Each structure stands twice: as C-alpha cells, then as structure tokens.
Amino acid sequence: MVTKKFYFQGEHGAFSEEAGLKFFGKKAFGIPVKDFEDVVISVLKERNAYGILPIENSTIGSIHSNYDLLLKFNVFIVGEVNLIVKQHLIASKKSKISGIKKIISHPAALQQCQNFIKKLKNVKIEISYDTAGSVKLIKENGLNDTAAISSEISAKIYGMKILKKNIQDTNTNITRFILISNKSVKPKKNTKTSIVFTLRNFPGALFRALSVFALRDIDLTKIESRPIPDKPFEYYFYLDFRGSIHDIKSINALNNLQEISTFLKILGSYEEDLNQK
C-alpha cells in the first residue's frame, strides 16, 4: 500500500498535522507548507496528494478564508476530522514559569487562551504564523525567557518542556478539519456533503431552498449565511447535509436546489467524523 502524504500549513507538530495523522493513521506523513493557499495549490499540482485545512472552530466559528479557497479552486472535500484542541505553555527544559517574559504563538491559539493570558503580568505577547513553529523558534534560538502556546506533540518533537498544561479557555475547544484532494471520493457510510449556494433575495427564499432537503427527510448538520462583500443584501449559504452525491435522494435534492439557486457549488461528499462532535 502506498503511504499517504498530505500537505498542511505550519511546522511539524501543528494541529493540522495531528488531524491528518488521526485521519490516515500514524504511517502517513505530513508535508509542511507556508500558508493555506499553498496547501490547496500543492494538492492541485499532484496526483494522489491530500491537503488538510481547518474549516471551523467551536470558539472562533467558521474560517471564511478557507471557504473562499474552496470556492476559488477546484478541489474536493474527501474527509473530515474533529480534533479537541488542547493548548499548553511550552518552553525549554531549563525554563521556569516565573522566568518567562514573553509568549509567542499563532493569533488563533492566543485567542483560545485569553483567560490565561489576561492573568499574566509583565509578560509580552508576540504573534507568529504557527503554534509548533513558535516552539521550534524557541528551541533553535536557545531562548530561556520565552514560551510558546502549542500542542503536546510539538513539545515532544522539539524536546521541550510543558510548563503548564491545558491553558485553553474551554475544555471543549474543537476544530473541524477537512481533507481535500483533486479527485472526489465515494464514501461508503456516514455520508455527508458540503455545498455553498446563493439565492435571489426575497422573503422565504431560504425556506424554499431548505424544502428540497426537508421534503426528502435529509438531515442538515450546518447552515450559515455569510454576507457577500461588495454585494449588499446577498449571501453565501454554507450548508452540510447527511447524504452523498451518489444517492438518488441527494441527487434529486441538489437538482431541485439548482433550479432555485443563482449559484451552487458542491464541495464534496465524504464520511462524517462522528467522534468528538
């Protein structure tokens, strides 16, 4: 069997890499790239390559910029992973918590640990592009007065110490990641499909759109209206439903939706991750 490889944003030890390994198993390997667009472009260039993107977080909400990438490029969602995100304060083995003068991490991680950070005095907060990358930076520069906020695995990878465990504001901080590929898949069980559409704006427009699912007893797992920049009173609707574009019921619903929508893109059908919702 060919070893699976997947692209992810960040450095080794990133949550995206952890999510990819959870999906494919420990034998897969992750290739770090600089940003989310690089993940998509790398996937488009290569056969049998996968990419992993965070798409929503229970604290922060939907990551619109990654939805934008799914609209812009022709990639398919082929899987999903729900990951409980636990953040830790990590520093070199010589460091003590009382000696920490600066904390660095990705803005999302800093936002998830606001309560912890607020209580600190005389500690500077600096942002970086990556949680695990912050641990790597502290290691490479031999800094003893600086700590990173990052994953347990990143502490192990770079031989660092966890000064304080679980500093995130809530213990139910879950990020939903999606796997993307340039080839769609045909999921066998727990099927789920993600779509984006737009409608003409009139009272009851969304109700009519949802009827195509309700009349066929299709269960929705996500709905969100997002105002379209530059287009007053127009919205993208993000919708996930249980079913696959290979089922006749879902095909009929989507054909029906096509009739009444002004734009419809099917992002992919894949197996739902039923763990840790």
Add this chain to the structure above:
Amino acid sequence: MVTKKFYFQGEHGAFSEEAGLKFFGKKAFGIPVKDFEDVVISVLKERNAYGILPIENSTIGSIHSNYDLLLKFNVFIVGEVNLIVKQHLIASKKSKISGIKKIISHPAALQQCQNFIKKLKNVKIEISYDTAGSVKLIKENGLNDTAAISSEISAKIYGMKILKKNIQDTNTNITRFILISNKSVKPKKNTKTSIVFTLRNFPGALFRALSVFALRDIDLTKIESRPIPDKPFEYYFYLDFRGSIHDIKSINALNNLQEISTFLKILGSYEEDLNQK
C-alpha cells in the same frame, strides 16, 4: 436633551467608539472599559447607559463570545451600526517606514492585514488588547521604531502620523456593531429583530422553524447554526429577521417558534442600519 453615553472596549479612538459616535452623533461620549464583559456589566448597573459590541465581521465572521454574553446577561439589542473598517500603519511623527522594527495591534486587526504583514521582513509582530491602545502606548513611551495598526481617528487623538493608509486585505472589511441597553426600545422604521433558539434534532427541524417566518412573508437577514460545546449534535441558531416584537405578524411568528423550539431568547428589536451593508 441628555447627552448620551456609551461603554466600549478599548481606548479612545477604538473602532467601537467610532461606531458609537456614528450611532448617537458627535455629542455623545464613549467610556472605555477593559473587556467586552465589562461593557455588558457596566450597562446592567446603570440607568440610561448604553454599550457597544462588535457582533460580526465580513472577514472573520460572527463573534461567538459576544453572542455568549447576550445569552448570559439580560441586556437588549437597541440598535446596530455597520462600519467599514480601515486599518492604517501609525507611528510617531519622527518615524519612517524603513525604521520600523516592530508592529503592535489587536489580533483581529493583525488578521485583517495579513497580506501587508506577510510582505514585511525583519519586523516583529506583537499583539495587544486594543488597536487605539497600541497607538497610545507608542506615544506614551516615545517609541520611534514601533508602529501600530489602528484607525485614522486614533492617529489624530494621540498626535501621531499615518505611515501607510488602508493596509487591510480587503476594502470591504465591514464590522457590524450592536448597541445594548438594559431597557428594550420600540423601533419605528426599518425594524429588525435578533433571536437565538435551539431545536430538537431531527430531519426538517430547521425547515419547520423557518416556516414560521416564511408563511408570514417575513424576511431573514441572518441565519447561522453553531454547535453547542459539550452537547453533541445540538446547535444554537442565530437568526435576524425584518420586523419588530411590537408587530402582530412578528409576535405570531415568535409564538409559533416558541411552540416548536426547546429554547428561545429574543435579543431585541431595533432599527436596521441600511448603510454600508
């Protein structure tokens, strides 16, 4: 006429203060407090006091933590303001762009200017709790090698220079702010109502909920499902519709929704801001 006062998070010159002044007019005055919860608590303690909170941004999406405050405390939404957010690179009058070694700002502002920041070399990025507060800090400490990302008005207030205008990634970066009070209002025109509700989870549940609006030709302006932490497969639905809790049509719709929902909170009826949507 009594001068209106409102609480906002941050320092003078913050976007929240700008939004408050846009709503009440130049003669109102804003009182800065430390965080969003302080805004709500200040409003609860005082008669005739208002507070202002950002609730969604066109780039970042809904601000769940502020929705959580609306669920936790008994305050009412009494108005809304859409503000086009323009970010500028601001430093002391002596500074030159080539001499800037560090940039400080709020994580949301840094996120909105990612493209600009990514192109910089050898510049450190540090987070603070406030955009305008970063300008104030640079001023107070007489720093010449540090710049802030903040509003035009904050540069004026603290007598600072704009090194580069409009560094935000998109020119349609709009934040929607809400005005809160401990007394509800009865809006006269362009009425809009915000609610949060939960449903039993079965196929067609949301469709049934939306029927209470569609059957009465009530227009929706926002719908979003948010997974409830700790409760698998349960969602909060955020919904805004055109109409007021003083109209018989809206009252009927909400009574109808009450019958089929497991939880319903009316956040308030207020006048819609039709500008800059």
